[in-house]
Amino acid sequence: MADLRCNVAGIRSPNPFWLASAPPTDKEYNVRRALAAGWGGVVWKTLGEDPPVVNVSSRYGAVSYHGKRVAGLNNIELISDRPLAVNLAELKSVKRDYPDRAIVASLMVPCTEDSWRAIVPLVEETGVDGFELNFGCPHGMSERNMGAAVGQVPEYVEMVTRWVKASTNLPVIVKLTPNVTDIRASGRAAKRGGADAVSLINTVQSIVGVDLDAMSPLPMVDGQGTHGGYCGPAVKPIALRMLAELGRDAEMGGLPMSGMGGIETWREAAEFIALGASGVQVCTAAMHHGFRIVEDMIGGLSNWMDSKGYATLDDVRGRALRNFVHWGDLNLAFETKAHIDHDACIGCGKCHVACEDTAHQAIAIEPGRRYTVIEEECVGCNLCSHVCPVDDCITMVPQEATATRQSWAERMREPAE
Amino acid sequence: MHARIEAGRLDAATLARNFADAHAPLTPARAAVEADRCYYCYDAPCIEACPTGIDIPGFIRRIAAHDLKGAGETILSANILGGSCARVCPTEILCEGACVRTLAGDGAVEIGALQRHATDHVMERGLQPFSRAPFTGRRIAIVGAGPAGLACAHALAMRGHGVTIFEARPRPGGLNEYGVAAYKLAGDFAQEEIAWLLGIGGIELAYDHPIASPAALSTLRATHDAVFLALGHGGVRALSAGANEFPGESLGGVEDAVAFIARLRSAADKASVPVGDRVVVIGGGNTAIDAAMQASRLGAREVTMLYRRGPGDMSATAFEREWAQTSGIQILFDAVPHSFDADDDEPGHVAAVNVFVRGEPRVIAADMVLKAIGQFYDAPLGDTLALESGRIAVDPEGRTSLQGVYAGGDCTKGADLTVVAVADGKRAAIAIHTDLMQPGS
Numbered sequence A: 001m002a003d004l005r006c007n008v009a010g011i012r013s014p015n016p017f018w019l020a021s022a023p024p025t026d027k028e029y030n031v032r033r034a035l036a037a038g039w040g041g042v043v044w045k046t047l048g049e050d051p052p053v054v055n056v057s058s059r060y061g062a063v064s065y066h067g068k069r070v071a072g073l074n075n076i077e078l079i080s081d082r083p084l085a086v087n088l089a090e091l092k093s094v095k096r097d098y099p100d101r102a103i104v105a106s107l108m109v110p111c112t113e114d115s116w117r118a119i120v121p122l123v124e125e126t127g128v129d130g131f132e133l134n135f136g137c138p139h140g141m142s143e144r145n146m147g148a149a150v151g152q153v154p155e156y157v158e159m160v161t162r163w164v165k166a167s168t169n170l171p172v173i174v175k176l177t178p179n180v181t182d183i184r185a186s187g188r189a190a191k192r193g194g195a196d197a198v199s200l201i202n203t204v205q206s207i208v209g210v211d212l213d214a215m216s217p218l219p220m221v222d223g224q225g226t227h228g229g230y231c232g233p234a235v236k237p238i239a240l241r242m243l244a245e246l247g248r249d250a251e252m253g254g255l256p257m258s259g260m261g262g263i264e265t266w267r268e269a270a271e272f273i274a275l276g277a278s279g280v281q282v283c284t285a286a287m288h289h290g291f292r293i294v295e296d297m298i299g300g301l302s303n304w305m306d307s308k309g310y311a312t313l314d315d316v317r318g319r320a321l322r323n324f325v326h327w328g329d330l331n332l333a334f335e336t337k338a339h340i341d342h343d344a345c346i347g348c349g350k351c352h353v354a355c356e357d358t359a360h361q362a363i364a365i366e367p368g369r370r371y372t373v374i375e376e377e378c379v380g381c382n383l384c385s386h387v388c389p390v391d392d393c394i395t396m397v398p399q400e401a402t403a404t405r406q407s408w409a410e411r412m413r414e415p416a417e
Numbered sequence B: 001m002h003a004r005i006e007a008g009r010l011d012a013a014t015l016a017r018n019f020a021d022a023h024a025p026l027t028p029a030r031a032a033v034e035a036d037r038c039y040y041c042y043d044a045p046c047i048e049a050c051p052t053g054i055d056i057p058g059f060i061r062r063i064a065a066h067d068l069k070g071a072g073e074t075i076l077s078a079n080i081l082g083g084s085c086a087r088v089c090p091t092e093i094l095c096e097g098a099c100v101r102t103l104a105g106d107g108a109v110e111i112g113a114l115q116r117h118a119t120d121h122v123m124e125r126g127l128q129p130f131s132r133a134p135f136t137g138r139r140i141a142i143v144g145a146g147p148a149g150l151a152c153a154h155a156l157a158m159r160g161h162g163v164t165i166f167e168a169r170p171r172p173g174g175l176n177e178y179g180v181a182a183y184k185l186a187g188d189f190a191q192e193e194i195a196w197l198l199g200i201g202g203i204e205l206a207y208d209h210p211i212a213s214p215a216a217l218s219t220l221r222a223t224h225d226a227v228f229l230a231l232g233h234g235g236v237r238a239l240s241a242g243a244n245e246f247p248g249e250s251l252g253g254v255e256d257a258v259a260f261i262a263r264l265r266s267a268a269d270k271a272s273v274p275v276g277d278r279v280v281v282i283g284g285g286n287t288a289i290d291a292a293m294q295a296s297r298l299g300a301r302e303v304t305m306l307y308r309r310g311p312g313d314m315s316a317t318a319f320e321r322e323w324a325q326t327s328g329i330q331i332l333f334d335a336v337p338h339s340f341d342a343d344d345d346e347p348g349h350v351a352a353v354n355v356f357v358r359g360e361p362r363v364i365a366a367d368m369v370l371k372a373i374g375q376f377y378d379a380p381l382g383d384t385l386a387l388e389s390g391r392i393a394v395d396p397e398g399r400t401s402l403q404g405v406y407a408g409g410d411c412t413k414g415a416d417l418t419v420v421a422v423a424d425g426k427r428a429a430i431a432i433h434t435d436l437m438q439p440g441s
């Protein structure tokens, strides 16, 4: 049984699965249920200054994809809407009963040194294991010069991080917003400010849909909508890229990362860890299915690690990063070609029309709906295998190398003939 | 009437249940899930398997995209009786049989049920997706208001021709009205659909107006620009063949299954339809199955089907056969009846069927015997029309041997199915239109 113990910048937990700062960690009741279910830690719902914010109704929009609910979730909720004192008392009580779990406090206050220096000691007194600075909330808070409004300006990120670091000895994680053009600018700023780790991603600015009768963005609040933050399975690819970008950035110097965005099972968690995350956080999947999903996340990760001979999370962490290269370093001499298994083929023709209409006219129809690849035309783009509804019917077969390995970068360096 | 043939065997509630929709319509939620199962195949085999060539992936995609009107129009533009066909087609041997998901092993998309979902939407709202072109001045006579005649009439009316349908019976619909099992076209769906279809305008119906002689056909040809024959089958096969008399065939209680079904379909109150206590049905086609199922649903206690060959040879589909077998109908295979015995107390009435089952003689008590051993075209228009295998000979577009006379549906070759009749009617309409609108014609 693999050792799943996790350490993010000195914050330890029995497994790498934390609940992200969000409704699942809004109050003691939920958090106790989560910890009893087996979650390794929680990042408490973001605390702010009193008086607390006021939330609207409704608050969530979701994307259903072909019958699958909540492929993506969008929210227009703000930070904790409960008085600070209530949250602090509950944090203290939970931490006392769960000394082995990671209990992290998420913070967001106005962008002034006094505000940050005031709240940090109050929270530290509860016995929490560390702080997460919420510079990511993409709606509501940024209009008040908090959240993403800070996260989008590297200088502010650095400055606020510095204030917090000067106020506490506990580990400080800076949560990054994906609503920026270059995530490295934010990450590097956090590092310069003294962050012990970064976490990412917060939600992506979005309009989840439009009610075509009411002619209003969704979700609707009394006939109107606003942009919200998008998360859930749909955002995983965005999150993985940003995480990997920081993971391989020399200036980040291997600063620990807590990864999140669309994690639903152990498999996505393993992907984040393989791209450099020390631990992961989950929000939408818990909101969709309840806390017990952590059981199969723990079991699945452990079984997979056993099957691969990985003893600890450190054996997995960053393993895929070395293969995350720039496009210019990819081998141009490598070729694959599509191969259709005619025994598995059900004759739907989706590969044909995809290639014919939108790719390289490389799949011919032979009598009897027999679809075959014209190898000379196939460029190995992989579209057909993605649209084929039958598992493993179309495979991409690596071809015998006909030329030596050469990347675009190498090709550009070659002297002109 | 024989004591054991009686009406009102079951109470009204039970009868209502027995003759209600056999397959409940899809809920919107189920339809959405089912529509999402369609792969939207390129060159989809289901389209090829539909005799009317409905763009099945196209209409299903519209359902998935919540455009039910568009879905309905897609269906109806290829098959104007798409509502009936959704209910009566043996989809397991047509579109659904060809669905690639069958090959994939996870069950065909329920195309028939989805088709009903979309066409019901259009019909329940009385939407008329089609409009009539300006009157062409051409008049076409159609003989028979069954599926073939109606489909042809609609397609011609849409193209601006004037259409008159001559129908022998007092109501339109053909076997949709008098033949198909009641629980497949529950309620008054057949008539509602026809009323909707006639909404295009330009179609007149002359009821109780048989065209049953060569002379009557000549008159029609003389008074119309074209004639479409869609008379279906007038003849029902008898057990006695030529000199080989079948002992007892003329006994009371022995009748053609189609007559029994027609009586049942015409009865507004199913409690008024008499049925035997022990019913024997002879035959292995869908008519035999329907007769047996409906006799049972009327309250017959014992219903036995006698089929002369094995299960694989039946012309009824496997689905229909299993449905019957799981509905309490006993089917005896390799069962060849050779005579009926008369009742001792009532000598004019049948009491038993003598049959060889796998060569072994058996006697099956019966107070009602329904014969369903086949129908045929009885050539009421004489030999002025060339025949092929006993039916009116036509070219692939439906042209007969007589200039300006076309034919389709059960009276011509091809499978005896509603959808095939619709396809024939549509194809003939296009041929008539093309022929009439040719310059100089």
Ligand SMILES: Cc1cc2nc3c(=O)[nH]c(=O)nc-3n(C[C@H](O)[C@H](O)[C@H](O)COP(=O)(O)OP(=O)(O)OC[C@H]3O[C@@H](n4cnc5c(N)ncnc54)[C@H](O)[C@@H]3O)c2cc1C
Pocket (backbone or CB within 6 Å): B088, B089, B090, B143, B144, B145, B146, B147, B148, B149, B166, B167, B168, B169, B172, B173, B174, B175, B176, B179, B180, B181, B184, B209, B210, B211, B212, B230, B231, B232, B233, B234, B258, B261, B286, B287, B290, B380, B408, B409, B410, B411, B415, B416, B417, B418, B419, B421
């Ligand atoms: C009991 C039974 C059950 C069936 N169940 C199914 C089923 O579940 N699914 C399926 O797809 N198919 C089924 N069929 C077959 C289907 O009903 C027929 O294939 C279809 O109705 C043929 O259409 P048609 O227009 O050619 O003929 P018909 O439906 O027979 O219509 C012919 C019309 O012409 C009229 N007519 C006849 N002679 C004259 C004349 N001389 N002058 C004027 N009018 C005339 C008739 O009164 C009738 O209205 C069933 C058939 C039977 C008998």
Ligand SMILES: Cc1cc2nc3c(=O)[nH]c(=O)nc-3n(C[C@H](O)[C@H](O)[C@H](O)COP(=O)(O)O)c2cc1C
Pocket (backbone or CB within 6 Å): A020, A021, A022, A023, A045, A046, A073, A074, A075, A077, A078, A079, A080, A106, A134, A136, A137, A175, A201, A202, A203, A231, A232, A233, A235, A260, A261, A262, A263, A281, A282, A283, A284, A285
């Ligand atoms: C309803 C809702 C409220 C959230 N509130 C906060 C918050 O208060 N503070 C914060 O840092 N992130 C907040 N988030 C973002 C999540 O912590 C997390 O970063 C994001 O949902 C991506 O993870 P996921 O794909 O597993 O949901 C919220 C997300 C949701 C859905």
Ligand code: SF4
Pocket (backbone or CB within 6 Å): A337, A338, A354, A355, A359, A360, A361, A362, A363, A373, A377, A378, A379, A380, A381, A382, A383, A384, A385
């Ligand atoms: S891999 Fe791309 S080019 Fe090759 S057959 Fe498939 S779709 Fe066409």
